[in-house]
Amino acid sequence: xxxxxxxxxxxxxxxxxxxxxxxxxxxxxxxxxxxxxxxxxxxxxxxxxxxxxxxxxxxxxxxxxxxxxxxxxxxxxxxxxxxxxxxxxxxxxxxxxxxxxxxxxxxxxxxxxxxxxxxxxxxxxxxxxxxxxxxxxxxxxxxxxxxxxxxxxxxxxxxxxxxxxxxxxxxxxxxxxxxxxxxxxxxxxxxxxxxxxxxxxxxxxxxxxxxxxxxxxxxxxxxxxxxxxxxxxxxxxxxxxxxxxxxxxxxxxxxxxxxxxxxxxxxxxxxxxxxxxxxxxxxxxxxxxxxxxx
Ligand code: GLU
Numbered sequence: 001x002x003x004x005x006x007x008x009x010x011x012x013x014x015x016x017x018x019x020x021x022x023x024x025x026x027x028x029x030x031x032x033x034x035x036x037x038x039x040x041x042x043x044x045x046x047x048x049x050x051x052x053x054x055x056x057x058x059x060x061x062x063x064x065x066x067x068x069x070x071x072x073x074x075x076x077x078x079x080x081x082x083x084x085x086x087x088x089x090x091x092x093x094x095x096x097x098x099x100x101x102x103x104x105x106x107x108x109x110x111x112x113x114x115x116x117x118x119x120x121x122x123x124x125x126x127x128x129x130x131x132x133x134x135x136x137x138x139x140x141x142x143x144x145x146x147x148x149x150x151x152x153x154x155x156x157x158x159x160x161x162x163x164x165x166x167x168x169x170x171x172x173x174x175x176x177x178x179x180x181x182x183x184x185x186x187x188x189x190x191x192x193x194x195x196x197x198x199x200x201x202x203x204x205x206x207x208x209x210x211x212x213x214x215x216x217x218x219x220x221x222x223x224x225x226x227x228x229x230x231x232x233x234x235x236x237x238x239x240x241x242x243x244x245x246x247x248x249x250x251x252x253x254x255x256x257x258x259x260x261x262x263x264x265x266x267x268x269x270x271x272x273x274x275x276x277x278x279x280x281x282x283x284x285x286x287x288x289x290x291x292x293x294x
Contacts, residue, residue: 006038008187010069011176013045014057018064020236020250021191021221026069027250027271028218028280029189035275041183042071047078047085047175067243068264076183078175085170088178088208089131089163097207098133098163102126114159129166133174133204135159140199140206145216146282147192152199161200173197177204185213192217192284216277218254219286247271253286255279 010026012018018026033040042064044057061075092098102122109115114132122128135158141151154161163174176197180188195217205212237246244264251258251271256279258270 004184004186006033006036006187007041007183007185008033008038008189009041009043009180009183009185010064010071011043011045011179011190012060013048013051014053014060015048015051016053016056018060018238020238020246020253022060023067023238023246023250024218024221024253025190026064026067027247028216028254029187030069031271031275032187032189032216032277035272038186039072040069041073041076041185043076043078043179043183045078045172045175047170047172049169063238067238067247068268076179078179081175081179081182082170084178084182085164085175088174089170092133092163092207093131095207096134098131099160100128101130101132101160101162102128104129104166112158113156114161116160119160130162131164132160133163133200133207135161135200135203138203138206140202142198142202142212142215144195144198145214146277146280147195147217147284148282150195150198152196154200154203157196158200163204173200173204177201177208177210180213181205181208181210187214187216189216189218191220193220195284217284219281219283221253222285222287255281 008029010029012022030040042061044060046052046057064070089098099118100122101118103117107117117123118132119134135154137155140154141149144150161173162171164170198215202212237249241249244262244267247264247267248258248260256271256274256276258267262270
């Protein structure tokens with residue numbers, strides 16, 4: 001049997017403009033797929049209209065194009081995929097791997113871990129609101145290609161987690177798994193802020209009988225006060241520099257050492273020829289002054 005063709009993807013949520021942190025994920029996922037002769041796809045994760053910022057999908061796509069990041073194929077919009085998510089929820093319900101939950105926010109503890117109130121049926125007096133995935137004590141450990149072995153257990157992190165919300169919207173964890181499979185993604189390269197979602201996604205893949213892609217979580221930039229850089233736009237290279245400088249900065253952040261002063265197209269040619277994941281810092285966060293921290 002032929003090995004699966006390499007497919008990578010970048011999957012921004014339209015909750016704001018492209019910023020340096022998301023550019024790093026875009027560049028990393030693009031180079032990892034394209035330097036292996038694979039395809040790089042773009043998916044707009046517009047499944048949460050209340051959080052969406054109007055016009056940001058189009059601005060993200062425009063900025064990616066301006067930076068030379070052009071996807072190999074049509075853009076997938078998650079807002080067009082609700083039927084597929086509903087089918088996945090129904091399959092999980094049929095298999096007894098998901099259940100209706102009648103809890104509202106005030107029934108839940110602040111820890112964020114679901115205490116299991118509706119696991120064996122909705123208590124009298126409550127109505128079904130959301131749908132939760134039944135997390136068993138199964139092993140969803142995986143080997144991250146950059147961060148090494150990860151043995152997070154969803155039973156400890158989230159407990160049974162929501163796959164369809166009380167407002168009828170589908171949860172990120174479910175949509176991402178259904179669409180990574182639909183787009184035949186073989187490798188996920190994204191920011192380490194999503195590392196602790198991965199074990200939940202692997203559990204869902206197993207429950208739905210889907211193959212898991214490989215995972216590589218890139219360091220994310222944080223400010224000295226520990227906030228993600230996405231919240232600080234003042235000196236963001238995506239906004240304040242020409243495209244070649246912004247891409248060069250993302251490459252430097254990823255440990256690659258491009259010659260300075262290249263044009264955008266020469267920079268991409270250089271990056272595709274020289275992409276080396278062994279140079280990427282294997283940490284979860286990086287402070288702006290390049291002090292590495294785990
Ligand atoms: N849509 C998510 C975000 O913008 C990323 C999803 C993913 O890469 O799995 O944070």
